[in-house]
Amino acid sequence: MRAELLKIIEAFRADDSVLFAVVYSVDGTVLASYIKSREWIPTLEWAEKQVEVVARQVLEENLNSVEFRFGREGILIKPISRSMLLVVGISDAASLYKVRIDTESLRYD
Amino acid sequence: MIEFAYSLKNDARRAFDEIKSKAENLDFKPNLAIVYLTESLQKDAKVFKFNFNTLCIPVEGFITPEGVWTRGCLCMFADIEYSLNVFKGNVNEVVEQLRNAEKGKFNLLVYPLFYVESRYAFLGKYLRLKITSDLEKASKIYENLIYPMNTMLRPFRDESKEAVSLNLFPIKFGIGKPQIYVNGERVGRGVVHLSFDREFVVDYTDFLPERQKDIEQTKEILKKEFQFVEEVKVKKSRLAIGNIGELSIREYLRKHRIKMREDLEKDIEEEEFLGATPYGLLFFSRETGGVAGLGLMDYDLKFYPSLFDLTLFENRAIFFGEKLSGGISKIASELNKKRFDFILFDQYIMLMFEEKIVDLFKKRKKYGIITSCPSYTGNIERKIMTEIENKIAVNTFLSTVLINF
Numbered sequence: 131m132r133a134e135l136l137k138i139i140e141a142f143r144a145d146d147s148v149l150f151a152v153v154y155s156v157d158g159t160v161l162a163s164y165i166k167s168r169e170w171i172p173t174l175e176w177a178e179k180q181v182e183v184v185a186r187q188v189l190e191e192n193l194n195s196v197e198f199r200f201g202r203e204g205i206l207i208k209p210i211s212r213s214m215l216l217v218v219g220i221s222d223a224a225s226l227y228k229v230r231i232d233t234e235s236l237r238y239d
Numbered sequence: 240m241i242e243f244a245y246s247l248k249n250d251a252r253r254a255f256d257e258i259k260s261k262a263e264n265l266d267f268k269p270n271l272a273i274v275y276l277t278e279s280l281q282k283d284a285k286v287f288k289f290n291f292n293t294l295c296i297p298v299e300g301f302i303t304p305e306g307v308w309t310r311g312c313l314c315m316f317a318d319i320e321y322s323l324n325v326f327k328g329n330v331n332e333v334v335e336q337l338r339n340a341e342k343g344k345f346n347l348l349v350y351p352l353f354y355v356e357s358r359y360a361f362l363g364k365y366l367r368l369k370i371t372s373d374l375e376k377a378s379k380i381y382e383n384l385i386y387p388m389n390t391m392l393r394p395f396r397d398e399s400k401e402a403v404s405l406n407l408f409p410i411k412f413g414i415g416k417p418q419i420y421v422n423g424e425r426v427g428r429g430v431v432h433l434s435f436d437r438e439f440v441v442d443y444t445d446f447l448p449e450r451q452k453d454i455e456q457t458k459e460i461l462k463k464e465f466q467f468v469e470e471v472k473v474k475k476s477r478l479a480i481g482n483i484g485e486l487s488i489r490e491y492l493r494k495h496r497i498k499m500r501e502d503l504e505k506d507i508e509e510e511e512f513l514g515a516t517p518y519g520l521l522f523f524s525r526e527t528g529g530v531a532g533l534g535l536m537d538y539d540l541k542f543y544p545s546l547f548d549l550t551l552f553e554n555r556a557i558f559f560g561e562k563l564s565g566g567i568s569k570i571a572s573e574l575n576k577k578r579f580d581f582i583l584f585d586q587y588i589m590l591m592f593e594e595k596i597v598d599l600f601k602k603r604k605k606y607g608i609i610t611s612c613p614s615y616t617g618n619i620e621r622k623i624m625t626e627i628e629n630k631i632a633v634n635t636f637l638s639t640v641l642i643n644f
Contacts, residue, residue: 137496138496141495141496144466144467144468144560145466145560145562146466146562147466147562147566202566221566222566222567222568222592222595223562223563223564223565223566224562224566224591225517225560225561225562225563225590225591226590226591226592226593227515227517227590227591228517228518228560228561228562228591231497231499231516231517232497232517232560234498234499235496235497235498235499236496
């Protein structure tokens, strides 16, 4: 299982417009993570706070995804199974529809 | 003389009345109208007919000094010396007609890049592609569906005439789309050639660095621009791709955990076909060392179509993921360096950056359209990355043309 999750994260490592990619369980536990550099840690911490709030809503209300957009960066939160969420941070060099397709491709069910 | 008028109305009759009333107040008497219609108006394009030549072109959106719009229409009125011709047939026939045509100092070509007339025609070609096991035969089948971007510009390049092509390929693709109208009549699968008896200052850009003399050096540059996945061997003919590293396109994309769409027939019928993908192959031209990208979709096709003639390209290509190094700021910075009155802006940049493109044009106070893969032949002074044949620049994403009147 962990190897499979690491494979998911690995796919984002090749795209340098991805700032971080983290798989969380619904209770907020980090299951696998990739972070491009330390400078994105505060953003990731912010995202973690949102995960706690958003996770239940996303899973209970069957939301496809939740996006936060800032001036230059963006964060996409997407369930990849009934018990896990993928959180991806992107820079302004990212192709938005590519990120959506990439994360959609990673769904387990 | 050239002037613009636009309407944001989604009702064709009301939109036409609005631009017509503006036409009546022009300081000159126009003899040509080019109407760029967004999706909501395209089905009623025949309504847009003035008492002088009217060409209706489907687009994804348009740009005005007041903003960027994906509803309504933009109309360019001109009083200008020109000729308008429509050529029909498969690619070889059309190119022959273009060779024989009288060309102006500046030429505009408008055609559907990929066109299927009817459901019956689609199923017929789809089945023939399934039955055949020959790559060359598959390419011949695609010749009846595709007007390859580079091939279409050769008649102009060979006579040293400047030309811009609008290779129409809607984001929401379907049977009988895109539809061009001339004076209220459907063109179907055909090429509209507008030949102007005056010069325009035209600038083509692909927002990429210049190519190098050596392909390996160019690859190093491109590695910084895109998400480079791997170098692959491609089995290809003129307009068809057989496999990538012995795998079908679908198998290859699945190997990289990329999953987009499942059922081609259903998507085409229900107009759910998304004419865009963020993954593709970068092909390297043997003639110039230039590069053109071809998007890959994961439909289950034995032979995958190419939107440009692949004959002049290396058999090795780069499988890449779309991103743009420098992001929207890079596009803004490049546009800021240029002067233009009218812009043909790539629709895939809109998909990549969505609402952020609005800011690009806010202070420019210019007009333009958001369209698919405009291509160019003419004076190319820089070592443009996507100059894939001598004086022919083509790409399926990022390409943008700036025109000064």
